């Protein structure tokens with residue numbers, strides 16, 4: 001398609017790594033409307049329409065995971081089954097209908113209730129900006145008597161959480177992120193698994209008032225679906241106009257939200 005010099009000059013303002021894609025989208029949009037030549041006015045019209053389309057959401061929720069156990073050696077939990085059941089709950093709870101009743105038929109991406117899961121503490125799926133977020137974790141228990149003082153655990157721990165004393169290893173709980181790497185390299189039974197499951201975080205979001213998700217607790221995989229149902233119950237109960245969970249938590253206070261959550265049977 002032909003572009004006027006003004007339209008070409010405007011297009012050059014788009015960052016180079018997305019310029020080709022933007023050009024393609026604009027041409028497609030305008031071709032569908034019978035245009036053969038793109039003026040600056042056409043380009044601005046296409047820009048507005050495409051940006052508005054981008055921000056629209058078909059569903060009132062989104063579920064995302066990381067690469068996971070099939071392709072990542074860091075994975076602690078295999079979570080595809082859990083992700084499917086969480087998605088089913090969001091569907092059963094009619095999140096889309098709930099949100100459209102609050103904000104009208106045109107949902108935007110920022111209205112969505114986001115569930116994010118990472119299979120290890122590296123948190124590749126940006127869990128800290130999601131409403132309901134979790135990552136796989138392992139808690140280590142130490143049996144100093146079985147330690148052969150090889151030092152492998154100290155070497156492998158990127159958090160410097162392990163100290164090898166004359167009595168054996170000690171783990172600093174404040175520093176340990178629960179990645180389980182030390183467990184994999186210990187040649188003895190000095191390190192073992194005390195817990196394998198998820199750390200759950202609530203109320204993360206971006207937007208005008210960004211908020212990182214707050215750590216709630218450790219949960220076994222089988223308890224997560226019930227927890228999500230309870231969180232959704234409170235999210236709906238306290239939702240005034242389609243705000244994100246983080247905004248509700250800020251309004252009520254974290255302490256009150258957690259108390260209400262724990263009081264639910």
Ligand code: SF4
Nearest residue numbers: 066072075118120124
């Ligand atoms: S979060 Fe962990 S398991 Fe998932 S892709 Fe990232 S490193 Fe791998």
Ligand code: SF4
Nearest residue numbers: 157176177179180182
């Ligand atoms: S679980 Fe990970 S962070 Fe914790 S002590 Fe072991 S290697 Fe270090």
Ligand code: SF4
Nearest residue numbers: 147148150151153186
């Ligand atoms: S890797 Fe195991 S045996 Fe080696 S120092 Fe650490 S706890 Fe002891």
